[in-house]
Amino acid sequence: MSVIIGTLRSRSVTKSSHSSHNARGEPAVVRWTIISVAVIFLTIFLVIPLVTVFQQAFARGVGPYVNALLEPDALAAVRLTLLVAAISVALNVVFGVTAAWAIAKFEFRGKSVLITLIDLPFSVSPVISGLVFVLLFGAQGFFGAYLQAHDIQIIFALPGLVLATVLVTFPFVARELIPLMQEQGTQEEEAAISLGASGLQTFFRVTLPNVKWALLYGVLLCNARAMGEFGAVSVVSGHVRGETNTMPLHVEILYNEYKFMASFAVASLLALLALVTLIAKVALEKRAASE
Amino acid sequence: MKVRYPLATLVIKTAELSPSALWALATSRRAMASYEITFGASLAAALVNTVFGLLVAWVLVRYPFPGRRLVDAIVDLPFALPTAVAGIALTTLYAPNGWIGARLEPLGIKVSYSWLGITVALIFIGLPFVVRTVQPVLETLPPELEEAAATLGASPGAAFRRVVLPAVIPALLTGFTLAFARAIGEYGSVIFIAGNLPNVSEIAPLLIVIRLEEFKYADATAIAVVMLLASFLVLLVINRLQRWSERRTGR
Numbered sequence: 298m299s300v301i302i303g304t305l306r307s308r309s310v311t312k313s314s315h316s317s318h319n320a321r322g323e324p325a326v327v328r329w330t331i332i333s334v335a336v337i338f339l340t341i342f343l344v345i346p347l348v349t350v351f352q353q354a355f356a357r358g359v360g361p362y363v364n365a366l367l368e369p370d371a372l373a374a375v376r377l378t379l380l381v382a383a384i385s386v387a388l389n390v391v392f393g394v395t396a397a398w399a400i401a402k403f404e405f406r407g408k409s410v411l412i413t414l415i416d417l418p419f420s421v422s423p424v425i426s427g428l429v430f431v432l433l434f435g436a437q438g439f440f441g442a443y444l445q446a447h448d449i450q451i452i453f454a455l456p457g458l459v460l461a462t463v464l465v466t467f468p469f470v471a472r473e474l475i476p477l478m479q480e481q482g483t484q485e486e487e488a489a490i491s492l493g494a495s496g497l498q499t500f501f502r503v504t505l506p507n508v509k510w511a512l513l514y515g516v517l518l519c520n521a522r523a524m525g526e527f528g529a530v531s532v533v534s535g536h537v538r539g540e541t542n543t544m545p546l547h548v549e550i551l552y553n554e555y556k557f558m559a560s561f562a563v564a565s566l567l568a569l570l571a572l573v574t575l576i577a578k579v580a581l582e583k584r585a586a587s588e
Numbered sequence: 589m590k591v592r593y594p595l596a597t598l599v600i601k602t603a604e605l606s607p608s609a610l611w612a613l614a615t616s617r618r619a620m621a622s623y624e625i626t627f628g629a630s631l632a633a634a635l636v637n638t639v640f641g642l643l644v645a646w647v648l649v650r651y652p653f654p655g656r657r658l659v660d661a662i663v664d665l666p667f668a669l670p671t672a673v674a675g676i677a678l679t680t681l682y683a684p685n686g687w688i689g690a691r692l693e694p695l696g697i698k699v700s701y702s703w704l705g706i707t708v709a710l711i712f713i714g715l716p717f718v719v720r721t722v723q724p725v726l727e728t729l730p731p732e733l734e735e736a737a738a739t740l741g742a743s744p745g746a747a748f749r750r751v752v753l754p755a756v757i758p759a760l761l762t763g764f765t766l767a768f769a770r771a772i773g774e775y776g777s778v779i780f781i782a783g784n785l786p787n788v789s790e791i792a793p794l795l796i797v798i799r800l801e802e803f804k805y806a807d808a809t810a811i812a813v814v815m816l817l818a819s820f821l822v823l824l825v826i827n828r829l830q831r832w833s834e835r836r837t838g839r
Contacts, residue, residue, distance in 0.1 A: 338644070
């Protein structure tokens, strides 16, 4: 399932072979027709929708655009999104590194099951990922009575948003690290230990530096998904304006209220995030390939 | 544990219902219609993506042209762009007064608020899966193979059909299945453009959300279990396909 996010390793390795291929055989007319069809398809399905976001956001000029972003509910949504993403990404770095480390450096029973479980959030609908937390922690849920008795709010509050986001974005970091760590094996760690390094020293001075680019790549993808997650978060949010609305949810509310320009203004920030992510991704791939 | 435990609650929750009650909820008329729409549109979108994904991957690997690196980067856009943003952008474009919708309206093609709109959204989110699965396989396929075929008298078309296609078929099928898997669970990009008419353009993930908002947890869970089983099945197929693909390409 690693192809889902395209691992840094395989992408950077194959990149170099690009230029060696040359079109041979078919006439230039055929070649340019095929290129045109591909480019037109991508323009219609990918580029035009992206351009539309910015065009609609600035439909009434820069002033209204800025005002839409400075609106208190919009600012609250931005703050909440940043908070949820920061917590979720931090948690998934810890979980992801731990899981990848366990899988790549140790042999234990049930390892293939664990690998499948890590992939699971990719293939399950985000709506279902959100639903399970409602069933667990909702008012009528598994722990509902206990949580209510102790006045703990998880669903329709920040903890629920974080839980749903963590579940959905869990595979990104782990998936990026597992193949690389497996490839690197355990020799360097064994050398460090035999030279007297402690387990923690080995981890922080050998294992972690060896995977830094892949880790950064995983964090990048994880963050993009965390900030943009909609389905799972939508189910657990409760949609309280200014309180439990993340940016994607705020986009939905504004759109459904026919405040199209304001909706696209908030959406443009998310589109900008996507563009920055794509540029950083290319830069990271280049960096990793050159090392 | 962290991942498995929450998903296990779905099983526990359904165990509270009798099998016949669960079956009745999972197969209600509205639920059945939503499966048909979800799987139908996902299939159509995955098929379109298979054809154009192969084309895009082919162009990226074999044809050096100005701006190729930019095009290569753009392919990942659906991975990076939040689904809700894609949803409202596509809806605006394909609405009857939208930039593309207005051009299709005189032709009698209605995209927004229809089955077609759902498919358009699913094409958007599924495309990179096919491209990124086929691309590395094409890169490992030496152009010399086609040259050899050409030397032996094969036309470029025949060389493609008889040399390239057999080599990429496993990857192409994997990409198709990945795009399909992503499509059946998709929510954010679809709900805006779909119009969400029950029995007409209402996808299964949306019906789960609607039932949840009505506090009909049993209904929501029943549909979720059906969708979860479908995902597991597809996941199984993907694992098989990838093993086949790896054997074929020796990667």
